[in-house]
Amino acid sequence: MSVRISNRLVLSGPRLSLLWLAVLVATIWVTEPAATRAGQIELPPEAKQAMADIYNGQPEAAIPIARTLETSRPGHPLGYLLEAEADWWKIYCAACQIKFGMVDDWSHGRRPSHDTYLALTDKVIALANARNAQSETAEMHVYAGLGWGMKARIYDERDEHRNVAHAGVSARAEFTRALQLDPDTPDATAGLGLYNYYVDTLSPIVKVLRFFMGIPGGNKEEGIREMKEGAAHGVLFATDTRYYLAKNLRTFDLRYADALEIARPLVEEHPRNPIFLLLLGNLNAELGSKEKAAGYFRAALDSSGADEDCAGRVKELANSFLAQLK
16 A cells, blocks of 8 residues: 655644654554444433533533443443543543644643543443353444543653554454444444544654655545544444544635534534534634634633533634634
8 A cells, every 4th residue: 555645744732642643543443344233332311411511512411321321231332432432522622722723632741630530431341342252243343442541642642652552453443343343334444544544634743754664655535435434324423523623624624614514413413512612713714714603712711501611712712723813
């Protein structure tokens, strides 16, 4: 597989650790034979409600629902996954900053909230592995892959490069196995797409390492296609996939119009989520649509349901963007 040299490279802050993720992810090849298709992932109504709360910008409301699922289904990873997801969006929101004119989690270092989050992701992985040991399914490999992927993003925030790499390698292996068991598993396709995108995005440095280590490159456009599939058809993390795809197109490729097209459904479906509103405002500002951008930033200021840390950070970011528009 050839390596394409990207014209632009963003390696500052937490993005540098993605190099290690891309390099090691690219070396994983799972060769076990495919087994019987496991079927589509199905969620109970209460899980759907928890996900709606999270993406509507009210992660605190999702946590009691997730914990009820943990109690009622103690051997299943779903409740722990949802609680970790709710925790992540609280952590992410409180850590967002503006850098290079872009709003994102550019922070570094450990925070006390990380410990609880990592314990939840460990529980997700352990329960999924235990179920696979009894009867292997694509669904449980997806859960395990998401657990590892969720660990990778917190390690990325902390610039723990080796931990990012280890978690990324493990996630890719789980997603690959899920697709062997059931090729129609869009959440697994999205996970592979994210890594495929980063391998190609960071290809100038990967190319150097490939020369010495024989590491194959990635394919950014294939990664985008895979993430689009996950955003359209995923069950567990479709919204995350859409957000990260839009954010990546903005940050790494400066494809603001494409990013806006991908991101717009986030606000259409979740009009009170301040993080999504800030992203739409950011993209419109980059495209020169100042009036639309200001509308999104003002909507972020008016959004309700965010916890205190998140609300304070949203206010700071939205006001900063509004001042820049003037």
